[in-house]
Amino acid sequence: MLGASEADLRKPDKTYHETFVQLKEQFPEMAAYHSSNVRMNDEDEALEKAIQQKVSSWAADEEEQDVPEGALDGCEASNLQCAMDDLEIRHKISMEKELPSIQQDYESLNQDQQRIVNNVVNSMNRNECINMVVSGEGGTGKTRVIHVIDQLISSKHSKTMPVVVASTYS
DSSP: OOOOOOGGGGGSSSSSSHHHHHTTOOOOOHHHHHHHHHHHHHHHHHHHHHHHHHHHHHHHHHHHHOOOTTTTTTTOOOOHHHHHHHHHHHHHHHHHHHHHHHHHHTSSHHHHHHHHHHHHHHHHHHHOOOOOOOOSSSSHHHHHHHHHHHHHHHHOOOOOOOOOOOOOOO
């Protein structure tokens, strides 16, 4: 029945359900597939119902809690904030130590690679968003360019820690 339309699956004098009931013995794979789909649909509906109940429960709990604005005013800095501050300090020290090698890495790039780095760094300095795709064959220096961009931005913007999202960067 390859290439059959939906209308071809139904016998002329029967509904789809009647046709299915009549043919499910002849086509056990079809019956198993149908049962699997029905079970998955039932599970999806049960999951959706459970999620809705949980959301409703959370909403009811949230309404019961009456926390005034500024309830945490005057509290000491959290451990998370202290850890972030420590990370920023260590990051800055690390970048200061690596500055000579960053310059060497930049100078080792070819003219096209330096142009890419300059475009990204200049956009960052102007606080502008830039979307760029760097592509090329294996071994052409894409990862090196990304590494230099990461290092330059990190060294020039102490509060900015770039997150590199690239499949080849390690």
